[in-house]
Amino acid sequence: MATKTPHEEAATWDHGASGSAKKYKVLGTRPIRHDGVDKVTGRALYGADIQLTGLVHGRILRSPHAHARIKSIDYSAAEKLPGVLAVITSHDFPNLKDKMADLGEGTVNLADLSANCLAHEKVLYKGHAVAAVAAVNAHIAEEALKLIKVDYEPLPHLNWVLDAMREDAPLLHDNVFTSEMGKLAKKPSNVPVHLHFETGDVEKGFADSDIVIEREFKTASVHQGYIEPHVSIAHWNRDGHITIWTSTQGSFTARQQTAELLLVPVSSIKVIPCEIGGGFGGKITVYLEPVAAILSRKCGRPVKMVMNRTECFEATGPTPGSFMRLKLGAKKDGTLMAGEAWLAYDAGAFPGGMIGPGCMCVFSCYEIPNARVDGYDVLVNKPKSAAYRAPGATQAAFACESVMDELAERLKIDPLELRLKNAVHEGSRRVDGPVYPRIGFIETLEAARNSDHWKSKLTGPNRGRGIASGFWFNIGLKSCAAANVNADGTVTLIEGSTDIGGSRTSIAMQLAETLGLKAHDVHPQVADTDSVGYTDVTGGSRVTFATGLAAYHAGLDIRQQMQARAAILWECKSDQVTWEDGLFRHGDKTFTFRELAGKLNQTGGPVVGRASVDPEGPTNGFGTHIVDVEVDPDTGKVTILRYTAVQDAGKAIHPSYVEGQMQGGSVQGIGWALNEEYFYDDQGKMRNASYLDYRMPTALDLPMIDTIIVEVPNPAHPFGVRGVGETPIVAPPAAVAAAIHNAIGARLFELPMAPHRVWAAIRDKATAG
Amino acid sequence: MVKKSHVATTINGEAVEFLCEPRHSLLEVLRDTLHLTGAKEGCNNGNCGACTVILNGVPVNSCLVLGVEAEGSEITTIEGIASESHLHPLQQCFLEDAALQCGICTPGFIVAAKALLDRNPNPSEHDIRFELAGNLCRCTGYDKIIRAVQDAAAVLQENKS
Numbered sequence: 048m049a050t051k052t053p054h055e056e057a058a059t060w061d062h063g064a065s066g067s068a069k070k071y072k073v074l075g076t077r078p079i080r081h082d083g084v085d086k087v088t089g090r091a092l093y094g095a096d097i098q099l100t101g102l103v104h105g106r107i108l109r110s111p112h113a114h115a116r117i118k119s120i121d122y123s124a125a126e127k128l129p130g131v132l133a134v135i136t137s138h139d140f141p142n143l144k145d146k147m148a149d150l151g152e153g154t155v156n157l158a159d160l161s162a163n164c165l166a167h168e169k170v171l172y173k174g175h176a177v178a179a180v181a182a183v184n185a186h187i188a189e190e191a192l193k194l195i196k197v198d199y200e201p202l203p204h205l206n207w208v209l210d211a212m213r214e215d216a217p218l219l220h221d222n223v224f225t226s227e228m229g230k231l232a233k234k235p236s237n238v239p240v241h242l243h244f245e246t247g248d249v250e251k252g253f254a255d256s257d258i259v260i261e262r263e264f265k266t267a268s269v270h271q272g273y274i275e276p277h278v279s280i281a282h283w284n285r286d287g288h289i290t291i292w293t294s295t296q297g298s299f300t301a302r303q304q305t306a307e308l309l310l311v312p313v314s315s316i317k318v319i320p321c322e323i324g325g326g327f328g329g330k331i332t333v334y335l336e337p338v339a340a341i342l343s344r345k346c347g348r349p350v351k352m353v354m355n356r357t358e359c360f361e362a363t364g365p366t367p368g369s370f371m372r373l374k375l376g377a378k379k380d381g382t383l384m385a386g387e388a389w390l391a392y393d394a395g396a397f398p399g400g401m402i403g404p405g406c407m408c409v410f411s412c413y414e415i416p417n418a419r420v421d422g423y424d425v426l427v428n429k430p431k432s433a434a435y436r437a438p439g440a441t442q443a444a445f446a447c448e449s450v451m452d453e454l455a456e457r458l459k460i461d462p463l464e465l466r467l468k469n470a471v472h473e474g475s476r477r478v479d480g481p482v483y484p485r486i487g488f489i490e491t492l493e494a495a496r497n498s499d500h501w502k503s504k505l506t507g508p509n510r511g512r513g514i515a516s517g518f519w520f521n522i523g524l525k526s527c528a529a530a531n532v533n534a535d536g537t538v539t540l541i542e543g544s545t546d547i548g549g550s551r552t553s554i555a556m557q558l559a560e561t562l563g564l565k566a567h568d569v570h571p572q573v574a575d576t577d578s579v580g581y582t583d584v585t586g587g588s589r590v591t592f593a594t595g596l597a598a599y600h601a602g603l604d605i606r607q608q609m610q611a612r613a614a615i616l617w618e619c620k621s622d623q624v625t626w627e628d629g630l631f632r633h634g635d636k637t638f639t640f641r642e643l644a645g646k647l648n649q650t651g652g653p654v655v656g657r658a659s660v661d662p663e664g665p666t667n668g669f670g671t672h673i674v675d676v677e678v679d680p681d682t683g684k685v686t687i688l689r690y691t692a693v694q695d696a697g698k699a700i701h702p703s704y705v706e707g708q709m710q711g712g713s714v715q716g717i718g719w720a721l722n723e724e725y726f727y728d729d730q731g732k733m734r735n736a737s738y739l740d741y742r743m744p745t746a747l748d749l750p751m752i753d754t755i756i757v758e759v760p761n762p763a764h765p766f767g768v769r770g771v772g773e774t775p776i777v778a779p780p781a782a783v784a785a786a787i788h789n790a791i792g793a794r795l796f797e798l799p800m801a802p803h804r805v806w807a808a809i810r811d812k813a814t815a816g
Numbered sequence: 817m818v819k820k821s822h823v824a825t826t827i828n829g830e831a832v833e834f835l836c837e838p839r840h841s842l843l844e845v846l847r848d849t850l851h852l853t854g855a856k857e858g859c860n861n862g863n864c865g866a867c868t869v870i871l872n873g874v875p876v877n878s879c880l881v882l883g884v885e886a887e888g889s890e891i892t893t894i895e896g897i898a899s900e901s902h903l904h905p906l907q908q909c910f911l912e913d914a915a916l917q918c919g920i921c922t923p924g925f926i927v928a929a930k931a932l933l934d935r936n937p938n939p940s941e942h943d944i945r946f947e948l949a950g951n952l953c954r955c956t957g958y959d960k961i962i963r964a965v966q967d968a969a970a971v972l973q974e975n976k977s
Contacts (some may be wrong), residue, residue, distance in 0.1 A: 088898055090854070096853035186837075273954055322920075325917075549914070713957055737861060738861075745948075745952065746945040747948075752957045
């Protein structure tokens with residue numbers, strides 16, 4: 048095959064002035080998703096649905112303390128309980144040295160990862176795994192946990208970043224030293240990293256400003272809240288091969304982490320990704336896979352482990368709680384002159400939180416000539432923080448957009464116009480360095496300004512309207528695809544991106560468009576790690592963009608091979624066969640794709656297209672949200688009356704699922720804004736680790752969520768796709784805060800803006816007024 | 817080991833008997849004993865609705881019903897919503913309206929919505945939001961789910977007339 052690899056092809060595509068007005072046959076339509084019928088009839092197999100011969104069940108004993116030294120563990124009584132097959136602690140794990148592993152969307156220290164799966168000398172948060180049991184059923188495993196005696200020496204705990212940053216704070220780890228501008232501190236601390244970005248002359252910028260506003264913000268930890276709990280099944284076969292059925296956002300990443308923790312070659316593990324019941328970033332890190340594998344090795348049976356909801360809250364990925372100080376300076380006409388942000392995000396119990404993207408995103412929407420960002424990753428006694436939809440960006444946007452809103456109020460400028468005046472565009476440089484290629488931020492603001500919502504009048508007491516914008520990257524990363532041409536003219540697409548929200552279909556549609564087929568003539572399959580080339584996680588808003596790109600290249604590969612087959616039949620040269628409007632053509636001779644697919648066996652056998660891509664340089668997604676609220680002055684309860692999300696999707700492949708991402712992200716942001724939080728008592732224990740008490744938004748809490756898709760094609764993708772999954776969660780808290788201010792005349796600086804805080808703000812304003 | 821009880825029920829129109837321990841929830845029986853894994857476990861304490869089934873005409877969280885309590889009852893699960901040859905209009909509308917993303921909550925929503933439409937064929941948006949408030953979805957923001965139920969109600973009304 049003489050096909051060019053994607054790296055030899057142009058890395059950018061010129062979409063011309065007309066851009067999204069290009070005529071597509073498949074892209075932009077709304078076919079029923081390929082896996083749909085299975086999912087509405089209960090047939091789709093999620094991790095917990097898998098049954099295997101000889102399957103047994105594992106459960107985990109977890110720490111009742113926020114911070115304690117483990118003096119001893121005695122599980123002899125548990126082992127004797129009839130039905131118990133194996134008990135393990137961290138001593139059953141290989142002893143790993145500090146080594147960083149690249150998981151695609153971030154790196155992880157393997158020693159920390161191992162200690163998070165089963166605690167070593169110390170437990171670092173309530174819910175930290177201490178020991179695991181496999182038994183013939185989950186009830187017996189549960190009973191066995193109660194027979195394990197752990198002797199703890201409780202230690203002082205820390206839940207709040209500013210407490211953990213104090214000089215005299217107790218240490219979570221005595222081997223963590225602050226890394227600052229490439230230098231490592233000599234004394235251990237709870238701050239693994241201090242990041243610093245600076246551009247221009249910040250002091251002069253503030254001095255030249257007509258107005259300077261500085262505010263402090265706090266946000267609580269929130270959880271991704273996926274409805275499917277973590278689940279893994281592992282079978283360590285007697286030939287040394289390990290098979291893992293799991294709910295993961297990245298089967299290859301799960302394979303790599305598990306292999307590194309167990310010190311086995313990656314090729315000895317096959318990860319079979321099951322249907323996944325939500326992830327939002329929280330299902331990238333392994334929690335159960337290695338534990339189930341070691342239990343399986345010990346008892347010789349496949350072991351299924353399913354977390355309960357309390358375990359999900361107490362032991363898996365909250366997003367960081369944060370303290371932020373943010374300052375903006377501007378001229379009277381609204382031109383931003385200077386910005387300064389000081390961000391401290393908690394990382395949970397192990398280094399490596401979301402402070403990096405927080406620092407990159409905080410000023411990402413605006414041109415600020417003089418800016419400084421300081422960011423701190425801070426250890427506290429909470430579960431290790433995990434990615435959550437645009438990780439780190441929502442907190443930062445809450446701070447920056449809230450100060451922008453106040454700036455607009457004080458300068459008497461419309462908040463949308465203030466954003467337009469300072470909006471980043473092609474050629475603008477972010478404070479952390481990168482220069483934007485073609486982006487669509489201004490277009491989202493203009494679409495918001497032209498929307499029915501923005502043009503409508505909001506009337507009635509205690510009501511207010513707010514607007515805010517948000518930014519998130521689309522990381523590229525690695526994706527593979529293979530596509531087999533069937534004799535009936537359909538194509539089977541093999542890809543490795545676990546499908547959380549309909550990506551099978553959006554990828555298949557891109558292959559269909561490339562080959563002139565209908566969406567349902569392509570049959571997408573999400574394959575296991577032995578059946579498809581390495582593919583990075585479903586995260587970073589990358590799948591429709593990068594795996595879609597792989598599908599496109601696999602399509603080009605098929606087209607080229609089929610042109611050669613047509614040339615054989617027509618006795619001409621390959622390059623004399625053209626492809627246009629779904630037809631192979633030479634002179635007046637034509638083949639439809641289907642006709643030619645039926646002749647492959649006469650011309651050399653099956654055609655398999657393949658592609659491996661690793662697009663470099665993240666691209667960018669922007670959104671602007673408008674919200675109307677009503678505040679109950681007696682209780683402080685906030686009701687969302689109307690909501691509109693505007694976003695640049697580049698090219699919306701399947702508009703329904705783009706809208707779905709915008710709506711779902713908006714509502715997660717609304718939950719973050721108004722209600723969700725990890726509520727800790729003075730013992731450092733989470734007191735609301737159930738859905739009832741954590742209280743995510745229900746159908747009754749919300750109106751319809753209106754969406755406006757803007758299409759400014761992405762030059763890094765042949766169809767102009769931008770990832771859309773994450774940007775929608777970024778703007779909502781700031782937009783809701785602005786709306787509350789508009790309703791009650793007081794500003795809130797802490798998330799969640801729960802009734803008691805809103806009520807207190809109303810009371811304080813009345814007292815002051 | 818505790819002695820198991822014998823329970824006789826009708827599930828999706830068929831007579832089904834099973835043995836269960838007193839501590840087994842109906843959800844465990846459906847999923848682990850009868851391999852009807854369409855009902856999902858999201859919380860196991862009645863908060864999320866992913867395990868919703870219709871028990872004697874009433875939508876219930878099957879994680880909050882004991883298996884032994886099901887004696888003599890009629891149960892409809894997600895596996896019993898479609899006919900032999902056709903999806904139920906709710907299922908069809910969920911697909912056409914893209915009312916699911918990850919799909920884990922979908923069986924619970926469809927079963928709960930079926931119970932609603934059986935009782936109230938012409939619900940308002942508020943009725944739907946109220947009746948489905950016990951079913952959590954984290955992906956969709958509910959918008960497309962509500963529309964799918966509205967559309968299914970319209971299809972069912974049309975089929976009737």
